[in-house]
Amino acid sequence: MTSESGSEGDPFKDPSVADVQAPQLGDIPVGATLPVGRSASLTLGTDSLIVLDEDFGESKSAANCCGLLPNKNKTTRSIPFYNILWAELSESEITIRYARTVSKETVRVAYINYTMEKTDRAFVDAWIERLLDRAYGASQRQKRMKLLVNPFGGQGSAQKLYVRDIEPILAAARCEIDVERTKYSGHAVEIARDLDTDAFDVIACCSGDGVPHEVFNGLAKKKDAARALTKLAVVNLPCGSGNAMSWNLNGTGSPSLAALAVVKGLRTPLDLISITQGDRRTLSFLSQAVGIVAESDLGTENLRWLGSVRFTYGFLVRLLGKTVYPADIAVKLEVDDKVAIRNAYKAESERPPPTHDSRPIPSPTDGLPALKYGTATDPLPADWQLVPHDNLGNFYAGNMAYMSPDANFFSAALPSDGCMDLVRIAGDIPRKAAVQSLLAVESGAFYSMPLVHYAKVSAYRIVPKNQAHGYVSIDGERIPFEPFQAEVHRGLGTVLSRTGHMYEAEGPRL
Incomplete structure (x- = not known):
């Protein structure tokens, strides 16, 4: 279509409504339809964008609608708002980018x-704004991301996964990306420590769980540590051998689905220990x-070629061998009743998602919070429970x-309780019960097993006994075998999650 243009008017503005007040966002209701040609329209449905195009019914390729395969029996398509990445009007063309599902694990x-x-044009702009509002809700648009790629993660495939599965999603969503590749163990600590707190919204780790661990500890070294840890959301884009963070917050181990989840993610406070x-x-x-x-993970490094099976193998060998690790354990107990823990989880799950992050931003002079209970070398607090565990x-x-x-070991876990x-x-315990406990983890019945002692604690101290060597695992990283x-x-x-206050896991069953 051609139209006259010049300095005296907008070719998209109808002269008959030139003096009418432009529509506001609230004027565009659910169900609003935008005509986009003589035989096509876009409609804001209840939870999807409805695309109607008579050309879909033809056998020829839909030249006006790239990415939507024509079907001669259907003239409509629906795109979930969650999958909408961006929309814009440029000159006389409207473009909507979205994440199209090509398989169960890929968009x-x-x-x-x-x-x-x-x-x-005013109506079109308002309609696009309403579409983006439905697509993003309380999630921040066009996130500014410091993106760390661990080229050694995932058996060396992280760079390929980033280029193929992640970067296109972030770019289509108009995220601002600054990419840096980590070069050695501890490099992410240095990057996070030296990062400008105000320059980014998100630190995204294309890696396993090791790089997020480094990032949190790098932010902790900043002079404004409390402020940095509050302002900067740390996320995992799964490209490593262990991607627990992504499974918990994104509900997936797929790099492309995780990228979409991060684009749409809600700021979520996270407890740190x-x-x-x-x-x-x-x-x-x-x-x-x-x-x-710890031993099943760290003690099977030589079996990494087995993938996640190595952990199961190591776990089973030690269960059947009835291996014990004597220790004195002291805890600041909060709740040790499984019914009460489950009820608290259920109450939190029934709350609506938050519309914003209500935490105040700490002062630029605030570092890490002081230790309330001191360290493992200080006298044990009087209100802690000390119990020897010889077996x-x-x-x-x-x-x-x-x-x-x-x-799902910790089915009652919450991000910030x-x-x-x-x-x-x-x-x-008997070998049969040991094997049953392993199988119960996969089936979701672990929490309800009588032999599993499950409690909520706010602090603890553990002192290994009668053992000179062993394994202590912190976020999958080995630390010295000493009391801690x-x-x-x-x-x-701070992290990003789909709900803003829950993990993507089934809750506790009794």
């Missing part, structure tokens, strides 16, 4: 575009383990639900 960028006939050993202090975001879980088989504390796709979920299992202490800092960190 690819596609687009629809139409040449507009002469129409009211201070781990102290002597005068050393590190932050944990995922889990801490001593005993069978301890597994000590596992989690801040997230999933430890791997099939391992001020607690760690603590699991303890004796090492000398942990305490929760409620809502100190």
